[in-house]
Amino acid sequence: MTLITDVQLRKVLDSRGNATVEAVVHTERDGFGRASAPSGASTGEYEAIELPADEAIAQAREHAVSRLVGQVYAGDQRMVDRTLTAADGTDDFSRIGANSAVAISMAAAKAAADVLGAPLYQHLGGTFRGSDVPTPLGNMIGGGEHAVGGTHIQEYLSAPVGAPSVSDAVFANAAVHQTVGELLSDRGVTANKGDEGAWAPAITDEEAFDVLESAIAEVSDELGFRIEIGLDVAASELFADGSYQYGDNTRTTDEQIDYIAELVGDHELAYVEDPLEENDYEAFARLTDRVGEQTLICGDDLFVTNTDRLADGIGSGAANSILIKPNQIGTLSAAFDAIELAVENGYEPVISHRSGETEDATIAHLAVGTAAPFIKTGAVGGERTAKLNELIRIEDTA
Missing domain, CATH: 3.30.390.10 (Enolase-like, N-terminal domain)
Structure with a gap:
């Protein structure tokens, strides 16, 4: 001590x-x-x-x-x-x-x-499942609260699940990000970047899928391993007056569940975060029952790294994964409690950055120390690459 x-x-x-x-x-x-x-x-x-x-x-x-x-x-x-x-x-x-x-x-x-x-991940770990280096989820195309004028779905993510190392995964995400930019340019689409470095083009959600799938196919063929797609729908930001607002189109809760389930099947999604409004445990449970064996249904706004809300979700069968953001709950111990409760009940913990970030790389060590399967870090930008480069260092020296 x-x-x-x-x-x-x-x-x-x-x-x-x-x-x-x-x-x-x-x-x-x-x-x-x-x-x-x-x-x-x-x-x-x-x-x-x-x-x-x-x-x-x-x-x-x-x-x-x-x-x-x-x-x-x-x-x-x-x-x-x-x-x-x-x-x-x-x-x-x-x-x-x-x-x-x-x-x-x-x-x-x-x-x-x-x-x-000792490295921080060793100090933080020891009570979980080992020290595996997680797969980074890279934000490629986005809108929502992160980029006004972009897509309705907040984040389109690259998930290099077949990468043989975290270094390979990091550079794969960087390549996908670059390729997305090139494909948008080829289509004559001008795109700035959002808060997390994702491209923020004025295109439809359907066009975003098309661009990202094309970029992933190109990079995956070049690198020789599987890259999948994830989403952060941020559905609470779309929910108003009892329905989900996609511009001029609206979806009821039943229609939103059907829509997300179709996306999971059509695009073989590896990860879907906040597909429904943050108070609707029942709808989360219905979606999880429908596609939970195919993908991770992750609660962010639903759980906010809070054990009481997670316990409610476990009791109702809502989601099968929890996003962990230490600043959502205020301390590392409280974040660990949420991870421990999740793991004990078969929920996967996914460690995450925020849209407003710093060069601090603590979450890289938290993800390794708790053997999280994924970490959301973004793909480019100094505050994002700080976490990614730290993951590479951890794997190289572990």
Whole structure:
């Protein structure tokens, strides 16, 4: 164990140019850890509360830092996170901010690993299924809340499930991303990039499937391994007045279930995130019963890394996978609890970045340490490649 001797907080930039919280934790025996909080654009109704960076820093300095310094050992992650939770005193981190809490939580874990001289994934792992390197899901084409004017479906993902190594998978996603850009250009379609680096062309959802499938076929043939498609529908962002709004077209819940099931079959989807509205456990259960043996039906806004909501989903048979975002719940321990409950009940954990990211690579270690099958990282951009390059380093040195 190594006692926390100092906690520093500062305001830094995220990938959207917004302010976020960075924490630095120092411990006895020269332990050092630094971490920064991401931020989401498409956020679930039940996520922990992110405060403006200046407010989160001020509140954490006032209420949390003195409880940690000289009082808590960085190597006791549960105690670090219990202390943060007690300092906040609410059930959603609305006092000190989930952004300050998660930054401190991750920085403490890094400081503890530093003292041990162990990689972070080893410090975080040990109670799960080993240290397998996950397959990165790369965001290729998008719209929704990440790119206004793009597709209705928020993310079209490349999933290089046949890649023999994480390095091969990373470079496959980069190649698919480049090829998508070239195909759009060949079609005379101008495309900017969204928050996560995906192309954001003004095309229909059907055209996006066509472009991505063409790009994947080209890259897969060249590299010699299978690449599949995943989606983040972000259906809560489409849901209004009791139906799903796709521009001028609307779908009832029954029609949305049929639509997603058809997409799974027609495009052999490996992964479908948030295909239905975030409060509709019953519809999630119906879709899961229909296609759950063919694909992962993943709850993000449905579960928000929260064990209570996950337990409700397990009880109703809603989804078979959970997206894990530590900043959604505020601490690493709470994220681990959600992963553990998921694994115990046959749900696959998928570790994820946010649309507003930093160079922090903690989630790469979290994904390896918990043997998650997939990690959502994006495919290009420095804040995305920070995670991807860290995965390559982990695999190369493990």
